Amino acid sequence: xxxxxxxxxxxxxxxxxxxxxxxxxxxxxxxxxxxxxxxxxxxxxxxxxxxxxxxxxxxxxxxxxxxxxxxxxxxxxxxxxxxxxxxxxxxxxxxxxxxxxxxxxxxxxxxxxxxxxxxxxxxxxxxxxxxxxxxxxxxxxxxxxxxxxxxxxxxxxxxxxxxxxxxxxxxxxxxxxxxxxx
Numbered sequence: 001x002x003x004x005x006x007x008x009x010x011x012x013x014x015x016x017x018x019x020x021x022x023x024x025x026x027x028x029x030x031x032x033x034x035x036x037x038x039x040x041x042x043x044x045x046x047x048x049x050x051x052x053x054x055x056x057x058x059x060x061x062x063x064x065x066x067x068x069x070x071x072x073x074x075x076x077x078x079x080x081x082x083x084x085x086x087x088x089x090x091x092x093x094x095x096x097x098x099x100x101x102x103x104x105x106x107x108x109x110x111x112x113x114x115x116x117x118x119x120x121x122x123x124x125x126x127x128x129x130x131x132x133x134x135x136x137x138x139x140x141x142x143x144x145x146x147x148x149x150x151x152x153x154x155x156x157x158x159x160x161x162x163x164x165x166x167x168x169x170x171x172x173x174x175x176x177x178x179x180x181x182x
Contacts, residue, residue, distance in 0.1 A: 007033060008041045015045075021068030021158060042069055066157040093129075100126045101135060101156070106171055108151035109139045115150075135159070 010031055014022065028038045046062040059077045062069060073081050093101070100123050103115050116123045127150065130136040139151045157163065
């Protein structure tokens, strides 16, 4: 049987190398310990990270995102990471890809033709790009039309730092004809 500090260190080691959020069941199963013990130690790690350095916190934080736990850069240290990334010239999504991704996120499940109709342009290559990056997936094929229906993936939730699509901002205030009523 491991002590709390040994379990905490083991969780920290796993979270350091995790590429995706890990849920309680996965963590407890990997370490062969009860779920309650894992949850208690994750809460302790989060508190340790938040209170470190005289209350400023560590350069990273433990978040519950996408149905699991993962280490992320603390927002107050984004500037340091941005400086590093700026020099590496990361691949960014085009405006067309961002617009297509937004349509899919808000209207899923949705077909490629429906997305094209909303955007007013052909989205075939953009959909291929989003599929290849793992941000969207084919959910099913519509029995009536034979069209592939698309939706977003857990990776998108992770990239956005949210747990579910319900956390996306309301789009209605930005739609035409939605004047403020005072």
